[in-house]
Amino acid sequence: MEFSFKEETNVKHRMKMEDFSKSTVNFSNKQYETLFCMYDGHSGEITQKYLQRNFEVVYKSNLTIANKNYEEALKKTIEDLNGKLKEFNTNENGSTACIVHIIKDPKNKKFPYTIYSANLGDTRATLISPNLIKRLTFDHRVTNLNEKLKLSKAGQPITDPRINGEVMLSRSLGDFHLYKYGICAEPFIQKTLVSAKTKFQYLFIGTDGIWDFVTETDIQKMIPNCLDTEILNKSIMRLTMSRGCWDNASLFVIRLT
Numbered sequence: 001m002e003f004s005f006k007e008e009t010n011v012k013h014r015m016k017m018e019d020f021s022k023s024t025v026n027f028s029n030k031q032y033e034t035l036f037c038m039y040d041g042h043s044g045e046i047t048q049k050y051l052q053r054n055f056e057v058v059y060k061s062n063l064t065i066a067n068k069n070y071e072e073a074l075k076k077t078i079e080d081l082n083g084k085l086k087e088f089n090t091n092e093n094g095s096t097a098c099i100v101h102i103i104k105d106p107k108n109k110k111f112p113y114t115i116y117s118a119n120l121g122d123t124r125a126t127l128i129s130p131n132l133i134k135r136l137t138f139d140h141r142v143t144n145l146n147e148k149l150k151l152s153k154a155g156q157p158i159t160d161p162r163i164n165g166e167v168m169l170s171r172s173l174g175d176f177h178l179y180k181y182g183i184c185a186e187p188f189i190q191k192t193l194v195s196a197k198t199k200f201q202y203l204f205i206g207t208d209g210i211w212d213f214v215t216e217t218d219i220q221k222m223i224p225n226c227l228d229t230e231i232l233n234k235s236i237m238r239l240t241m242s243r244g245c246w247d248n249a250s251l252f253v254i255r256l257t
Contacts, residue, residue, distance in 0.1 A: 001034060001104065003254040004229035006237050010209070010248055019207050019250040020048040020095075028060055032104040035059075036252055037097070040123050040207040042167060044093035047085060047174035051097060054081060059099075071189050074099060074118040082173050082185040094167065094175030096121025097187070098137060098205055102254070113194035113256055115203070118187045120171045122208045126216055127194070127256075129201040130223055133216045136203075138188040140171035147171075154182025194256055200227065201256045204236075209249030213240045229253045 009017040018041040027035040037055055041048035058080055062073040078097065101116040117125050119137035127134040142148055142158055147170035151158045162168050163181045173185055194201065200223060204216075214236055226232035233253040240249050 001102065001254060001257065002229050003034075003036075003252060004233040005250075005252050006233045007250040008209070008237055008241065008245075008248065010241070010245060013246040014248055016045075017248050018042065018045055018048065019209070019248045020045070020052040021250055021252070022052050022056070023252065024056055027056075027101070028063070032106065034102045036100040036102070036205055036254070038123050038205050038207065038250060038252065039095045039097050039173075040121065040209075040248070040250070041093065041095040044091055046088075046091060046093045047095040050085060051081060051095060051173065054084075055097075055099065070101060070116040071191065074101075074116060074189055075187060078118065078120070078173070078185060078187050085174050086176055092175070092177045094169075094172040094178075096123040096169065096207070097173055098123035098125055100125050100136070100203070100205055102203075102256075109196060111193040112196050115192040115194060116189075117192065118189045120173060120185060120187050121169045122211070123206070124208075124211050125203065125205045127192070127201060127203050128216055128220050128223065129198050130220065132198055132201070133220060134192070135216070136190055136192055139211075140188070141168050142170055143168070144170070151182035154180075200224070202229070202232070203252075203254040203256060205252040205254070207248065207250045209245055209247035210236065210240055210251050212247070213243040213245045227255075229255050 024035040027033040039048035066072040098119045117136040125136040
């Protein structure tokens with residue numbers, strides 16, 4: 001596996017970087033496992049800093065307890081961390097989360113990669129090749145009809161694209177002051193088998209600073225000319241900024257060889 005990471009504070013529009021990311025090769029001392037984590041915070045940085053420091057440790061523990069039931073361990077880890085955040089995070093800070101656990105099995109000639117993904121908010125992971133686009137996450141935004149209906153059922157009709165004029169997210173970690181509006185920390189979790197038949201396949205994990213300005217189709221068109229992950233990442237970041245991005249932007253580009 002080959003990957004590249006880039007981040008852009010975008011100082012013309014943002015005073016500081018509120019995206020926090022972490023990658024762990026040989027996760028849990030296993031040669032063919034890698035864990036990627038990306039968090040996009042708002043109204044401060046307590047939540048995403050805490051997640052960056054603690055997710056991996058709590059996840060390892062929960063994997064042992066769940067006897068390697070990855071989906072169960074991901075859900076329990078997010079639940080545990082959000083519970084801990086509630087004990088000390090009182091400054092109305094919150095964060096998205098996008099977790100991607102990649103497991104490679106060199107002996108499996110049909111599906112060499114298994115990917116477990118979990119997300120809250122609009123930090124997105126998507127598989128892209130010249131012939132395929134497969135999103136692994138779900139964008140939890142107020143503008144999504146199902147999310148909007150869920151928020152309305154909580155007793156607080158949503159008439160604005162931002163909850164309480166603050167966030168566009170319908171799910172996040174932290175943001176406890178917005179629970180009365182129906183926001184929650186229930187993740188979208190998915191298991192994906194990656195076929196060996198799909199050539200030049202890449203996994204992209206990016207904050208909304210990327211996806212609000214560059215589409216998956218844009219990236220798909222770039223792949224045949226930028227097979228190197230570093231060049232591809234730089235090209236995407238350059239395109240993002242050229243289209244008027246006003247946010248922090250972070251991106252992992254992972255080539256599944």
